[in-house]
Amino acid sequence: MIRAADAKDAKSLVVIYNSYILETVVTFEIEPITETDMLQRLSKVEATMPWLVAEDSSGAILGYAYATQWKARAAYDFAREVTVYLKPGFENLGYGTKLYRALISILQDSPIHSLIAGIAQPNAASVALHEKLGFKKVGEFEEVGLKFGRRVNIGYWQLLL
Incomplete structure (x- = not known):
């Protein structure tokens, strides 16, 4: 089920996000939150x-x-x-697609016109998800991040609503 987040979800959200901070270059944050x-x-x-x-x-996030x-x-x-962001082990099961489709649907009913996604490269799964939903690559900044001792490029994908 897809629903609006609320304060009681914060602990689960932190666990998911901190796994990305500590194990990936998906986010450029370095310290757990x-x-x-x-x-x-x-x-x-x-x-x-x-x-x-x-x-x-069962209500697990x-x-x-x-x-933003x-x-x-x-x-x-x-x-x-x-x-x-998906809980580790739940990638490529359709949850990212369902979340984004719900989010895009809400934003289509608002004054928002342009959606932008920054994707640390390489990340074939994230690129595939965004392109499946109609996002188009519009640019890439080279070596703008430094995490785990390596320089990281960021590609940008855009969807016009």
Whole structure:
């Protein structure tokens, strides 16, 4: 089931996100975050945009997706960066697609016109997910990140609603 995230989900969201921080270059954060950090992020996002979770029949959180402001300048008000994270072991099972489809559906009914996804390279699974949903690659910044001792490129994919 896909539903709006709430404060009681913070602990599960932290576990998922921290696995990406500690084990991947998907996020450029280096230090694990706390449940309090996640609650603050959740509150900030949900003040203006959706934050969705996928849960199984027992209520366990399997992943999440949300939209945030792309840039602070007023002319960017109709663009959002979108992000999806899945619990390790639940990739390639359709949860990312379901989360993104639900998120896109909500955003289509809003003034938002442009969705942007930044994807650390290489990441064939994330690229495939975004392209399956109609995102098109619009650019790539070379060696803008440094994590685990290696330089990381970021590709950008965009979907116009």
